[in-house]
Amino acid sequence: MKKNKLKILTLVLATSTLIGMGQSVSAHTRLEVPIAVEGVRVTNNVAIGHGCGEKAIIGTSVVFPDGKDSVITVGGQPHAGTLTDFVSNWGPNVQPLQTRAVFDFVDEKQGSTGNVVGFWSGGGSGMPAHMNAFVPFRVSATNIEPTSCANSVKFFVSIVDICEITGIDALRSGSGESGGPVNLWTHNNLGTPYDRVSAEDDGPASLTITRDLTKNPLPGSCGAGVDIEVKPSAAQINRDMPIKFNGQQVWPQ
Numbered sequence: 001m002k003k004n005k006l007k008i009l010t011l012v013l014a015t016s017t018l019i020g021m022g023q024s025v026s027a028h029t030r031l032e033v034p035i036a037v038e039g040v041r042v043t044n045n046v047a048i049g050h051g052c053g054e055k056a057i058i059g060t061s062v063v064f065p066d067g068k069d070s071v072i073t074v075g076g077q078p079h080a081g082t083l084t085d086f087v088s089n090w091g092p093n094v095q096p097l098q099t100r101a102v103f104d105f106v107d108e109k110q111g112s113t114g115n116v117v118g119f120w121s122g123g124g125s126g127m128p129a130h131m132n133a134f135v136p137f138r139v140s141a142t143n144i145e146p147t148s149c150a151n152s153v154k155f156f157v158s159i160v161d162i163c164e165i166t167g168i169d170a171l172r173s174g175s176g177e178s179g180g181p182v183n184l185w186t187h188n189n190l191g192t193p194y195d196r197v198s199a200e201d202d203g204p205a206s207l208t209i210t211r212d213l214t215k216n217p218l219p220g221s222c223g224a225g226v227d228i229e230v231k232p233s234a235a236q237i238n239r240d241m242p243i244k245f246n247g248q249q250v251w252p253q
C-alpha cells in the first residue's frame, strides 16, 4: 500500500515536471534526422515541438522544394541553372508513412508534376500543447550529381502546424507560440500568406544531403567544393501548402 502511494506520487510529480518543462522549452518543429548521406534511404520524422500557446496541434502541412522553380544558391550566391546541376534524382523522393499515432489521417501532396512534394496529417484529438510528436516519412536515396562541385545540398522544408482551422488571412495574425491559430515554420520573405512573422528567416526545418566523398569524389577542378541551398518558390508554397481532402481544400478555409 505504502509502495503504491509512492509510485503514484512519483508519477504525478514526474508528469508535472514534464508539463513545466514543455511550457518553458520552445522547440521549433524540425526533422528528427536533419542530415543524411547521399545514396541512402532514410526513415525520418517531422518532430513537432509544441502547440500554439495552450492550444493543441490538430494537423500539420509539410512542403519540400519541388526543384522545378525552386530558388537555388551556391555558396550563398544565386544560381541561374537548375537543381539537376547538383542533384541527379530529385523527384518523388519524399513519402509519408501511414500511422494513426498522433492524427487520424495522412496523405501525400502532389506537386505540379505529379511528384510527391510533401504531405499533411490531421484529424483526431491531435497533440496536446505541452507534448512533442513525430509524424513519420521516408526520403528515398538522393544522389549528388557526380560532375558537380556540391559538397552538400540543403533543402528547406516549410511546415505549418495547425491549432485552429481559419481562413487564409488569419494565418499570420500573431505568433503561434503565443497562441495564434497556427505555428508557421516557413520562410519569412517569400511574400505568401504562409510566411513566418519574424525579422529573421529562422522558420523552416531543413534536410541536408551530404556528398559521399568516397563513392562520389569531387572532380579535381572543384577545390574544396560548394554548399548548395534550395528554397521553395512563392508559387509552390501557395499551390502546395493548402490541405486537400478527397479533392476538396479543407485548410485554410
Ligand SMILES: [Cu+2]
Pocket (backbone or CB within 6 Å): 026, 027, 028, 029, 049, 050, 177
Ligand atoms: Cu518553438
